[in-house]
Amino acid sequence: MTNVSRIRPNLRVRGRSFMAFVLSPDAPLRDWLGELDAQIERSATFFAGRPIVVDLSSIPQNDPDLSTLFDELRNRGIRVIGAEGADGLTPAVQAVGGPLIGGRPLGLYEVPDDPPDAPPPPEPTSMTLDQPVRSGQTILFPQGDLTVNGSVASGAEIMAGGSIHVYGVLRGRAIAGVTGNQQARIFCRKLEAELISIDGLYMTAEDMETFRGRSIQARLEGSSIIITEIS
C-alpha cells in the first residue's frame, strides 16, 4: 500500500468580534435570580440565542448558590459562553469553559420590553341567523341579542342573554334574558309562540291569545310580562 499525501490548504485564521452581553449578578444570588425572572417575563425574546458572559466580580467566592448559578441560567434558556471576574476559579466556572479574556466594556444596555400583545377583539354581543330555526333545534346565545331573519318553527327553542328579534313568524319558544337580564325584550313580526319568557318569567300561548298573529314586543314590568302591539 502506498501512502497518498493530500495537499492541505493553509489554516485560515480570521478575527471576528461579536457583541456579548454581560450579566453581573449581585449577592444574594437567590434574590437576583428572582429579578432576572421578572425581566425575562417582560422581554422573553431578548435572551433567546444570545451569547452571555457572566461577571462574577461582585459575588463572594463562598456564596452557597454559586455552584448552581450556571445551571439556573441554562434552565432559563440563557446561553452562557464564559465568565469573568472570577479570580479563584470555582469548579462551576470551569465547567462553563473558564474565564474569558480580552473583552472591552461598552457601557450599560437597557433591555427592551417585548411589545404588549394586541388586546383580543371584543366578543360579539349580537348574533344574526339568516336561516329559519327548524323544529327540534335549540339556539342559545347567552352573550347578547339574537336576531332571527326568518321563522322559528313550532318545537324549536331560541334563547338569548339579551333581547330576541324575530322577523318571521315566532311559532316555537323564545326565552330572552337567560343570564338574568331584566331589560331584555322579545320582538316578533308575527306572534304564534308556544311560550315566551324574559328573565325566568314566562307566558304560555293561552295567555297570549289576544295578540296571536300580531306584531308585538314583550318586556318586563315589575314581575309581569307586558305585551304591546307594534305597527
Add this chain to the structure above:
Amino acid sequence: MAKVLVVTSGKGGVGKTTSTAALGAALAQSGQKVVVVDFDVGLRNLDIVMGAERRVVFDMINVIQGEAKLSQALIRDKRIESLSILPASQTRDKDALTSEGVEKIIAELRTMFDWVICDSPAGIERGASLAMHHADVAVIVTNPEVSSVRDSDRIIGLLDSKTDKAEKGERIEKHLLLTRYDPVRAARGDMLKTEDVLEILSIPLLGIIPESPEVLRASNLGTPVVLSNPDAAPSRAYLDAARRLMGEEVPMTVPGEKRSLMTKLFGRRVA
C-alpha cells in the same frame, strides 16, 4: 355528473316510496340513467312498488358484506331500459348498513348513472341519516297535516346540519313534494293549505300530488303510477316534478285551485 337525490320525510306513510318510484320512472322515461335505491333495511317496499320483488336475488346488504357484486344486485326494470333498482334486505338487521359500505356503493353508483335516488326510511334514525348523508338534492315528502309538516321541518334541520355537504359548509338543494293533497278538504279547512305548508317550511315547492285512488292501484299492480296511467292527475304532477328536478321551468298546477293562486305559488321561491 351524477346527482344523488334523497327522498325523505319525518313521518312514515306520507308516500316516499311511491314518490321515489314515480320520480325515478319519470326521469328514466326522459332518457336519463336512473337507479332507485331502497334504504329501508329490515322492511322492503320499493321493489314491490316497482314490481321487482320476485326478481330480487342479492340486495344492498349482500353487496356491503362482500357476498355479491353491485352489478349482481342491480335489477334492470323490464319496462324502461335506463331504470334500475337496488333493493334493501328484509331479512337482515338494519345495523348491517354501515357508513363505509354506503359510501362505497354511492360512489360506485355515481359513476354508472345520471341519477341515484335514495328512498329513505322515515324519521331521524340512523338509516335515514345514512340515506341523506351523500345526497346533493333532497325531496322532502309531506302531507298537508300539522304533524307531517312539523316532522318535515325537523328533517330539513338535519339536512342542513348532518349531511356531507352541510359538514363541508355547502348547502343541500331542498324541494318540497306535497302528497295526498285533497283540494276539497283543503278548501273546507280540514287540511293545511299549500300556502301554509310552504310558509312554515320555507323551501321551494317541487310539486303537489293530488290524493287519488290511482296511486293505490298502481302500487298494488307493482307499477309506478306514471307508467300505469300517465294521464291520471297524480302522474301528470309527478312528471312535472321530474321536469322541474331537471331544471325545467314548468308552471305549478294546484289541483282544484284557481289559476291566480297557481302563478302566485310558482312565483314563490323561498330559502
